[in-house]
Every structure is written in C-alpha cells, then in structure tokens.
Amino acid sequence: NAGVTQTPKFRVLKTGQSMTLLCAQDMNHEYMYWYRQDPGMGLRLIHYSVGEGTTAKGEVPDGYNVSRLKKQNFLLGLESAAPSQTSVYFCASSYLGASYEQYFGPGTRLTVT
Amino acid sequence: QQPVQSPQAVILREGEDAVINCSSSKALYSVHWYRQKHGEAPVFLMILLKGGEQKGHDKISASFNEKKQQSSLYLTASQLSYSGTYFCGIGTGTASKLTFGTGTRLQVTL
Numbered sequence: 769n770a771g772v773t774q775t776p777k778f779r780v781l782k783t784g785q786s787m788t789l790l791c792a793q794d795m796n797h798e799y800m801y802w803y804r805q806d807p808g809m810g811l812r813l814i815h816y817s818v819g820e821g822t823t824a825k826g827e828v829p830d831g832y833n834v835s836r837l838k839k840q841n842f843l844l845g846l847e848s849a850a851p852s853q854t855s856v857y858f859c860a861s862s863y864l865g866a867s868y869e870q871y872f873g874p875g876t877r878l879t880v881t
Numbered sequence: 882q883q884p885v886q887s888p889q890a891v892i893l894r895e896g897e898d899a900v901i902n903c904s905s906s907k908a909l910y911s912v913h914w915y916r917q918k919h920g921e922a923p924v925f926l927m928i929l930l931k932g933g934e935q936k937g938h939d940k941i942s943a944s945f946n947e948k949k950q951q952s953s954l955y956l957t958a959s960q961l962s963y964s965g966t967y968f969c970g971i972g973t974g975t976a977s978k979l980t981f982g983t984g985t986r987l988q989v990t991l
Contacts, residue, residue: 803981810982811968812981813979813980818977827980865976865977865978866910866911866972867928867972869928870923870925872924
C-alpha cells in the first residue's frame, strides 16, 4: 500500500496563476483533509470531505476550492494564487472522523512569487 | 479556536523526562497526538477518547482530563529519536475534524 500520496512535491507559481494539488489514498478511507502549515502556526484545516461527493470548509478556506469526485482522490485548487498562499500543504485521510488516526501525505511545498 | 500547547519548546538530555500539555477552551471529544520531524509529515502517536483514559506505548503515554478540557503527553527516558515537533489535535462537536495546536518543539541532546 502506498498510503497517502501527493502530487506535486514542489511548485513555484507567479501571483495570479492557478494550480491543482492532487491527493490520493489507497486505504478506502471515507474522510480526507487538506491542511496548510506555516512556521509557528501548526496545521490549519483548509477544507475536508466526509465522503465521495461531499466537501466542507475548514478554518482557512478562502482562496481555495476542493473536489472529491472519487473516494480515493481529493483535489485542492488555487484559482488565483497569492503570496499569502506560500506554504506547505498536507493532505490526510482517516477511516471515519476524529475517532480515528489521520494518515498524512508527504506534503507539497508551494511558493507564490 | 486552536488548543494551547505548553511549553512551546523544550531541550532535554537523553534519558530525561518531559511533559507536553494541550488545553482547549471547548469541550473535548477526542485528543490526538502527532510527532513531526523536520521536513517530514506528521506521524500518529496516539488517540484518547473522552472518558478520562490514559494510554501509552513504549515510553510515551498520554492522559485526557475531560473535566479540565486538557491532555498531557508524557515522554519518559527520552531518546534522541524523540526529537521533533509534537502536535495535539482536538476533536470537538461534530467529531468530523481536528483542530491542531501550534506545536511543541522538543530537542533531545546527548
């Protein structure tokens, strides 16, 4: 099992450009999450999904959109990148909600110039 | 609102003990603990569910005080491999998601 994978690992964008980050899990987990991690801020939840076809906002959703068309994939989109979105992005999945451990992907380091 | 972790940073000599605290302003449903090494993803350590239980494996254990809305992580006889940043994540309300603290950086030296 690959667990949770993220594509790409690194990306540099210019302000105003768009991109999509892909997260895939092969553990048949229902719940998936996107976090951003900035120095001194810990992990902050951007959006999450409790099942295929569902999405919900987290703590810091502005400027991001997500889709969960297939159970194993969770996509994070930036429509018009801003320097404030420079961060490390982690995807995670869990079997069912906050009673179960979260498995994290290796992260995507995004720089917006 | 993010849970508050204390201390923010701690330096230990190998073999010493440490306690990391996680306090919430909201009623807790669950508490997760993760460790993250520099440049890597967070790795799961343990979950505590409401009921005041204590868990542990190896020399790392944790307690969950539902009444005080806090959890503590205990590291005994620390090893060099314990170095990293420790995060607590709390589940409240709907129990669908976690809110993470800002982390405690722990460094173990010889």
